[in-house]
Amino acid sequence: MSTEFGEHRLAVVGAGVMGTNISALALGHGVPVVLVDVDQATLKTATATIKQKLRHAQLLGVLPEGREQGTLTTTVNLLDVADATTVVEAVVEIPEVKKKVLGTASSIVSPGTTLISNTSCISIDEMAPWVDRPQELLGVHFMNPAYMIKMVEVIRGSNTDPAVLAAAVDLLSVLGRESIVINDSTGFVINRLLHPLINTAAMLVQEGVASAEDVDNLLEGCLGHSTGPLRTGDLIGLDNLVDSLNVLYKARGDESCNPCELLLQKVRDGHHGRKSGKGFYDYGKVA
Numbered sequence: 001m002s003t004e005f006g007e008h009r010l011a012v013v014g015a016g017v018m019g020t021n022i023s024a025l026a027l028g029h030g031v032p033v034v035l036v037d038v039d040q041a042t043l044k045t046a047t048a049t050i051k052q053k054l055r056h057a058q059l060l061g062v063l064p065e066g067r068e069q070g071t072l073t074t075t076v077n078l079l080d081v082a083d084a085t086t087v088v089e090a091v092v093e094i095p096e097v098k099k100k101v102l103g104t105a106s107s108i109v110s111p112g113t114t115l116i117s118n119t120s121c122i123s124i125d126e127m128a129p130w131v132d133r134p135q136e137l138l139g140v141h142f143m144n145p146a147y148m149i150k151m152v153e154v155i156r157g158s159n160t161d162p163a164v165l166a167a168a169v170d171l172l173s174v175l176g177r178e179s180i181v182i183n184d185s186t187g188f189v190i191n192r193l194l195h196p197l198i199n200t201a202a203m204l205v206q207e208g209v210a211s212a213e214d215v216d217n218l219l220e221g222c223l224g225h226s227t228g229p230l231r232t233g234d235l236i237g238l239d240n241l242v243d244s245l246n247v248l249y250k251a252r253g254d255e256s257c258n259p260c261e262l263l264l265q266k267v268r269d270g271h272h273g274r275k276s277g278k279g280f281y282d283y284g285k286v287a
C-alpha cells in the first residue's frame with residue numbers, strides 16, 4: 001500500500017463516539033471516508049459532530065497545514081465499504097454485533113483490504129474465525145479524542161500477516177499517529193489497566209467513601225492522572241464501559257472487572273456520560 005495519503009480510502013462502520021472521531025482524524029489528514037451506520041438520523045448527527053471535531057482539531061493546530069480535507073460519504077448500506085482500502089469497524093462492544101459486521105464486511109471487500117477493529121477489549125484471535133481472511137485482521141485501539149491523542153495501541157493477532165500489520169502502521173503514520181504494536185490479549189494493555197480502575201473508582205463512590213469529584217481530584221492531584229477515572233468514564237461512554245467490562249469479566253473472571261451496581265444503574269437511567277449530557281457529572285447539554 002502506498003504511503004501517499006491520496007491512495008487510502010477508509011470505510012468506518014459505526015458512527016458513534018469513536019466512528020466520528022476516527023472519521024474526523026482521517027478527513028483532516030486528507031483521506032476520504034465512507035461512514036456506515038444503521039440509520040440516517042445517526043448519520044446526520046454524526047456528520048454535524050465530525051464538522052465540529054474538525055473545527056476543534058483545526059483550532060488546536062493538530063491537523064496538517066495546507067492539506068485538503070478528504071470527502072465524507074455517509075450510508076446505511078454496508079455494501080458501500082466495497083471500494084475501501086481499509087475498513088475500520090467501530091460498532092458497539094458487543095461480540096455478536098461485531099461478529100456480524102466484521103463477517104459481512106470481510107465478505108464484501110476484495111482480498112488485500114485491511115480489516116481493523118477498534119475494539120476496546122475483545123481479543124483479535126476471538127474475532128479471527130468471524131472473517132474470511134484472518135491474516136488481514138488486526139486491532140487498532142484509537143484513543144478518544146482520536147485526533148488529539150497521537151499514540152495508538154496496535155494489536156497483532158496470531159494470524160495477522162506481518163505485511164498487513166506494516167501497511168496498517170503505515171496508514172496510521174499518514175494519519176499522524178504513533179503506533180505501539182503489542183500481542184493479543186483480552187483488554188490489551190490500556191483497558192486491562194484502565195477499565196478496572198474506572199470500575200473501582202465507581203465502587204468507591206457507590207460505597208460512599210468519596211464523591212466522584214473527590215476521587216477524580218485525588219487521582220489528578222496525587223498521581224498526575226490527566227482527568228481522573230470517572231471523567232474518563234464519562235468521556236468513553238458508560239454504556240460502552242459496561243459492555244467492555246463485561247467482555248473483560250467474562251474472559252478473565254476478575255471481580256474488579258465485574259461492572260458495579262452504580263455503573264449499571266447509570267446505564268439503566270440513560271446517564272451515559274458526555275454523549276447523553278449526564279453521567280458522573282452533569283454536562284448541561286449533549287456534548
Ligand SMILES: NC(=O)c1ccc[n+]([C@@H]2O[C@H](COP(=O)([O-])OP(=O)(O)OC[C@H]3O[C@@H](n4cnc5c(N)ncnc54)[C@H](O)[C@@H]3O)[C@@H](O)[C@H]2O)c1
Nearest residue numbers: 014015016017018019037038090091092093119120144236
Ligand atoms: N468510547 C471510547 O472512548 C472508545 C475508545 C476506544 C475504543 N472504543 C471502542 O470503539 C467501538 C465503538 O465505541 P463507541 O464509543 O463509538 O460506541 P457508540 O455506542 O458511541 O457507537 C456505536 C455505533 O455503532 C452503531 N452500530 C451498531 N450496530 C451497527 C451495525 N450493525 N452496523 C453499523 N453500525 C452499527 C450504532 O448505531 C452506534 O452509532 C467499541 O468497540 C468501543 O469499545 C471506544
